[in-house]
Amino acid sequence: MKLADATLFMMLPATGIAASCGIPYPSSQIDGTLLYSVVVDIGTDAANVTASQYDKYFEQGSAVQGVDAVVAASQFYVNLFAVPGTEAAFQNNSECLTDGYLVNEVSWLYYDTTTASYYGGWLPVTEADTYEQAAQYVVSSMVPGLEVRFWDTNGDGYTDLIDADFKAGVTVETVTENANGTYTVYRGNIDVANKTAEEGNTFDGTLFEITGGQPIPAANFDTTITSGDVALFWYSPSGLNMARAEPITGIFIDGADHTYYNIDGVVYEDAERFSRDNLLISNRPGEFTDAQKYFQLTNDTAAGLDVTLWLVPVTNTTNTGAPIGMTGDDNSHAFLTKAVATAQALLANVTVSADGSDVPSTQEWVTQDVYTQLDDAIARANAALDSATSSSFLLDYQLYILYQELNGSSDDIGAAFAGFNYTGFVSEVQYGTA
Ligand SMILES: *[C@@H]1O[C@H](CO)[C@@H](O)[C@H](O)[C@H]1NC(C)=O
Ligand SMILES: *[C@@H]1O[C@H](CO)[C@@H](O)[C@H](O)[C@H]1NC(C)=O
Ligand SMILES: *[C@@H]1O[C@H](CO)[C@@H](O)[C@H](O)[C@H]1NC(C)=O
Ligand SMILES: *[C@@H]1O[C@H](CO)[C@@H](O)[C@H](O)[C@H]1NC(C)=O
Ligand SMILES: *[C@@H]1O[C@H](CO)[C@@H](O)[C@H](O)[C@H]1NC(C)=O
Ligand SMILES: *[C@@H]1O[C@H](CO)[C@@H](O)[C@H](O)[C@H]1NC(C)=O
Ligand SMILES: *[C@@H]1O[C@H](CO)[C@@H](O)[C@H](O)[C@H]1NC(C)=O
Ligand SMILES: *[C@@H]1O[C@H](CO)[C@@H](O)[C@H](O)[C@H]1NC(C)=O
Ligand SMILES: *[C@@H]1O[C@H](CO)[C@@H](O)[C@H](O)[C@H]1NC(C)=O
Numbered sequence: 001m002k003l004a005d006a007t008l009f010m011m012l013p014a015t016g017i018a019a020s021c022g023i024p025y026p027s028s029q030i031d032g033t034l035l036y037s038v039v040v041d042i043g044t045d046a047a048n049v050t051a052s053q054y055d056k057y058f059e060q061g062s063a064v065q066g067v068d069a070v071v072a073a074s075q076f077y078v079n080l081f082a083v084p085g086t087e088a089a090f091q092n093n094s095e096c097l098t099d100g101y102l103v104n105e106v107s108w109l110y111y112d113t114t115t116a117s118y119y120g121g122w123l124p125v126t127e128a129d130t131y132e133q134a135a136q137y138v139v140s141s142m143v144p145g146l147e148v149r150f151w152d153t154n155g156d157g158y159t160d161l162i163d164a165d166f167k168a169g170v171t172v173e174t175v176t177e178n179a180n181g182t183y184t185v186y187r188g189n190i191d192v193a194n195k196t197a198e199e200g201n202t203f204d205g206t207l208f209e210i211t212g213g214q215p216i217p218a219a220n221f222d223t224t225i226t227s228g229d230v231a232l233f234w235y236s237p238s239g240l241n242m243a244r245a246e247p248i249t250g251i252f253i254d255g256a257d258h259t260y261y262n263i264d265g266v267v268y269e270d271a272e273r274f275s276r277d278n279l280l281i282s283n284r285p286g287e288f289t290d291a292q293k294y295f296q297l298t299n300d301t302a303a304g305l306d307v308t309l310w311l312v313p314v315t316n317t318t319n320t321g322a323p324i325g326m327t328g329d330d331n332s333h334a335f336l337t338k339a340v341a342t343a344q345a346l347l348a349n350v351t352v353s354a355d356g357s358d359v360p361s362t363q364e365w366v367t368q369d370v371y372t373q374l375d376d377a378i379a380r381a382n383a384a385l386d387s388a389t390s391s392s393f394l395l396d397y398q399l400y401i402l403y404q405e406l407n408g409s410s411d412d413i414g415a416a417f418a419g420f421n422y423t424g425f426v427s428e429v430q431y432g433t434a
Pocket of ligand 3: 047048050051064140141
């Protein structure tokens with residue numbers, strides 16, 4: 001599943017941002033009364049904070065006008081960096097003119113000096129006629145499944161400050177506490193030694209790919225994060241932050257890439273544009289789902305094997321945030337064992353032939369190359385099953401590879417996008433002509 005641009009966080013610096021176009025909020029928490037927390041485009045919440053259902057939270061009686069006023073007062077924050085409220089404020093700041101308004105080092109609003117025009121929005125693709133319009137594009141294109149909060153800071157009962165989150169997901173293979181008190185997270189380098197030509201990018205982003213990478217200040221690190229978890233990270237005025245995602249563990253009843261995931265009978269909506277670029281491909285919700293469904297592992301209450309769906313934690317317990325990833329955890333071994341048995345049965349059912357002319361019309365055949373490719377994938381999966389050091393991520397990945405190996409990559413949006421190009425064993429199987 002590909003829900004965000006691959007270049008998203010690639011520029012996130014190792015040491016932090018010295019200066020920035022957005023003015024940092026003076027504290028790590030908003031000082032005010034929380035009136036309402038929106039989870040963008042999930043449940044009863046709208047895709048846009050200016051939707052009329054939010055009118056009542058603004059003194060103007062209109063969310064469109066109210067949000068405009070908050071922006072103009074430089075009181076709309078993303079990851080605690082204020083969107084410059086006016087063109088004068090933007091033009092007055094050399095950082096704004098150099099890089100634009102950045103969040104997680106992604107430019108959300110910039111000025112093109114050549115054309116003397118503004119671009120704004122989530123990845124500022126939209127050219128605006130005025131600075132105000134560019135800023136409106138920014139605040140109306142928040143990422144689905146993440147929170148935007150309405151605050152009253154002067155006690156009049158209406159919104160005068162808004163803060164929004166821009167966070168992304170990562171799979172955590174190891175956590176290291178450094179001698180100087182910072183933490184570093186390693187997302188793993190899953191099975192590169194055995195990578196074949198048919199495999200594409202296992203990750204779309206480049207963060208946390210080296211051990212001892214981007215240090216996270218202790219105060220910004222959630223120490224409940226452990227190996228095998230899915231976490232969220234973001235950049236704020238105090239540096240890089242990381243928090244554990246909310247685990248929902250239960251029987252995987254059903255799901256569909258880009259649409260929904262049903263755990264123990266509760267349906268969780270998917271969220272478009274949420275970045276999973278630093279999550280192993282096989283642990284992105286849609287891809288995990290495709291592999292589980294291919295091997296008919298879903299809705300198996302009798303087997304009783306739980307999975308975990310990891311969500312963005314949200315303030316209001318009546319809401320849920322974006323699905324970030326899915327993991328097999330302790331059951332990854334059992335799931336892969338079943339998938340290997342399925343693959344082995346399919347392999348055992350065919351005979352090898354150059355063109356099928358020597359194979360009876362009641363018998364299925366494949367070429368030696370096709371046979372060997374599946375045989376190798378099964379051997380690789382078995383090696384992962386046999387090794388005591390295999391992480392659940394590696395086992396989930398082997399399950400995904402077997403699914404790709406059998407069913408091919410072309411019908412799978414995420415796999416095809418990431419460059420996986422398996423033809424699919426099942427599509428190669430034919431009856432003989434002898
Ligand atoms: C929490 O959700 C409930 C139900 O949707 C809503 O009535 C309430 O205003 C929400 N509270 C906040 C702070 O968002
Ligand atoms: C421009 O910057 C100067 C110096 O930092 C500051 O005094 C002035 O208030 C700024 N003007 C605007 C419109 O932000
Ligand atoms: C947000 O809502 C406003 C007002 O309804 C609308 O004009 C604008 O097109 C919307 N923007 C997006 C990105 O949905
Ligand atoms: C702390 O240690 C980490 C890991 O060795 C290193 O990357 C980082 O630069 C250090 N940070 C400071 C502030 O010394
Ligand atoms: C597809 O897979 C083949 C091996 O079967 C490999 O040689 C080729 O480079 C791959 N093509 C692309 C576009 O990745
Ligand atoms: C398997 O492939 C078929 C046909 O190519 C496709 O319709 C189906 O959706 C694929 N299954 C999964 C789980 O991706
Ligand atoms: C799951 O299985 C139960 C029977 O055990 C069945 O009633 C239900 O329809 C199935 N749900 C899905 C989504 O397949
Ligand atoms: C096994 O091959 C036979 C023909 O030789 C075919 O009828 C049957 O459907 C195959 N079984 C599977 C599980 O593919
Ligand atoms: C995969 O690579 C590892 C490390 O090089 C190796 O130990 C293992 O045997 C390989 N597995 C297979 C199935 O080739």
